[in-house]
Amino acid sequence: MNVIWRKIRPLIRGGYRIFNGFNGFMYDFKRFLFYGGWVENLSDKETRNYNSVMAYHGLEKSLSYKKRNPTSGWKNAERVFARLKIANSIGEYGYHDKAAKQVLQKFLDLPPNKDLAKSKEMRLAMNKMDFESKEEHGALVYPETSFRKGILNKPEDFFFSRYSLREFNGKVVSDEYVNRAIRLAMKTPSVCNRQAWHIFHTSDKDTIQKALHYQNGNKPFGVNAPNLLIISTDLKAFFAGAEHYQHWIEGGLISMSIMYALHSLGIASCPLNWSQTPKMDKALRKVVNIKPNQTVIMMMMVGYPDDVNKVCSSTRRPLDEVLSKLELK
Ligand SMILES: Cc1cc2nc3c(=O)[nH]c(=O)nc-3n(C[C@H](O)[C@H](O)[C@H](O)COP(=O)(O)O)c2cc1C
Incomplete structure (x- = not known):
């Protein structure tokens, strides 16, 4: 038996x-079917903005090449222009609508494009569009010395001093610091710079506990979490069928950046998995203000370390188990 x-x-x-x-x-x-951007409903402000950045980022790339093909970029220019006309007719503009207008203007002002009839026609229409970005978009001259600002004297000190912390000193992290960490983390790269992230933050004890109730890895320490983040990505930002996993990838990248950004400010964190069943995902959505199109990537406890802490060693595998030469078969 x-x-x-x-x-x-x-x-x-x-x-x-x-x-x-x-x-x-x-x-x-089902979520991709109902909330994904595949329908390309460009009248929807959020969908249009994610879609528009795909097109204007193509122009930014074209503007950034040292040796650019003088005839390239028009397909994207036309796509940007079409989306600008929609934004203008609706009278509702997002961040990327405004950026797109400036990038297209710069593209049209390039010497090979400047005097073309289609440039003049687009410029004329755009002059009547009453929205502008106050930031600099397009391409930047970026010297090697600027890249070198990222070099850390001892990167090991930074990377090897981060540990997932599960017991904090009880002090709540102020909005100011959380906001700063999110700002830093937003330098995370994303497909076509779509930045499909949305981060929820609370230090309200009741909200934290109600949300953590649905997470299966925070016992027994979760009861004392000073701050909680829920990291999500927006399915509306993903259009092609092949992008059906992209929201998870983008969410993972921003999550790690948030942990490192917090760490750089002396704030500790513990990622909390959201590998959850549909039932639990739906249950969480009933108690907090996450929109149906937002995919929950993970939760994250945030707080300050105590003077003395105990953490899991969580040692890492040897390099030869994770790194090998890429070779042709
Ligand atoms: C996506 C993700 C989900 C995690 N979920 C949990 C969790 O539910 N509970 C927990 O105690 N730790 C969780 N962790 C933390 C891991 O246990 C920890 O990152 C790992 O052991 C490596 O340790 P370190 O972060 O201290 O370097 C999670 C980590 C990641 C990246």
């Missing part, structure tokens, strides 16, 4: 896992 059970048990457990995986895939598929 015992022998049979030992043989059957892994199959039952495995089947249950496969079923759960399938259930999760279906849930993700």
